[in-house]
Amino acid sequence: MLNNNIDVLIIGAGPAGVAAGIGARKQGAEHVVVLERDWDLGGILQQCIHPGFGLRTFREELTGPEYMHRFIQQAHEAGVEFRTNTMVFQIDRNSNQVWTMNRERGIECLNPKAIVLTMGCRERPLGAIRIPGTRPAGIYTAGTAQRFVNMEGYMPGKRAVILGSGDIGLIMARRMIWEGAEVEGVYEVMSWPGGLRRNIAQCLDDYGIPFHLETTVTKIHGKDRLEGVTVAKVDANKAPIKSTERFVACDTLLLAIGLIPENELSRMAGVEIHQVTGGPVVNDLLQTSNPAIFAAGNVVIVYDLVDNVSDEGLIAGANAARYAAGEISGSIRRIPVKGGENVRLFSPQFVTGESDTTIFMRVTRPIEQACRVFTTPEFYTQRLRYARPGEMNEVKIKAAQVKAMPDLQEIIVDIQPV
């Protein structure tokens, strides 16, 4: 069955996708459909039951499910159509047709005028870091454990070690404690924490959980069930220092070692993927290298805050609606953004001058002194007390500033000590 009347089709009903639906409807798109492979809407926020979401959007700290509840309500009021239990298994790169599977509806081919990719991200698994030793039961990514505990009612174990200090790992340390487990410690190979400082404070310090920087797990022990791990300090080259090795008994190892944008469908659709962000290359309209395909949220670049993800979803949805209505010309400007020496990654990678925009970035390493985030030419400059990889920075550029410079060749974003 070929369904030809969808204006904007959105893939994934997490925070980015739900906001994209709202954005598209508010921009005037008639038929807006959000596809979701789970039975429920809301994506990963449904398992993030701790508070800390939406302070900027709602002026109060909500839990993940509460935050999504508000957006899902708004989406229903805006007339967004949701199709749950629906898996996209193919996007045709020439026709932009989207093939879906659903138990009741069967296999369908949708032919939308515009698409928004909002598939979010996945956790880096154990295989990504090559730890020697055995492969017993008891090793989970922090998010998997979070789903077990918060949605399925299972405790993964009684004594946990956490490798990596991403926010989900820190949140799960506290969660395990509250459920009566022990957390032996959190080990981070880098010299700085991966997550927010407030999560170190309220998830580790509050409960006396030791936090070890420049330390990693060098071996996994146990045949059927995890029995322990060997941990060791690392040197300046991140090589383990043998003399510092120590055995830590545990039945659970949780991994909080980073997130990867989930772009199998994007690649299938022929969308250009950025080498560093791992997400689609986008312009400030959040349009990918395929003009009919837009992308927003953690599928593009992994954000710290869901507020940013929702904002980007609204923008992508609105622009997809404009594209579907023939309101975005094919000959818009494409001014490349470049990262300066202290910037590891940033998004969007192109500026059109068609809209005001925020460029999000992360520094390569912490700058623990007063510094400045700025663009060249100087559209924006802002003093910072510090800049840290775990906390995104941003610059704001006005469309008028870009329009006033018809010969502009590139925009450089950087953070420098002052």
Next chain:
Amino acid sequence: MISERKFICVSCPLGCGLTVTLEDGEVKSVEGNSCPRGASYAKSEVKDPRRVFASTVRVKNGKLPVCPIRSKTPAPRGKLFEIAQAVAKLEIPAPIKIGQVLIHNACGTDVDIVASRDLESA
């Protein structure tokens, strides 16, 4: 007697490093905060530290076996484990509505425990 306490503000993702100066147990000054929320957090943290408690309760006949809950307002930090044990004893029949009060005045803290999502029956 003048003393000083340093801790991280948890009111927002900025995570400001706060320094609170106390004289005879009374807050004399707060430094390092970038907003009024930080100042009030600092005062509460030295006198009556509080945290929002978030966990799950078991659900009878629900679409999920557990439902997320939270303390409606921040609860005294020293009472969190007591509240956790009270929550662990509960089993709530589905359907559950977001905001539904599951425990009034948990462990005498004057803080209510509420459901933080809608959960349909299985």
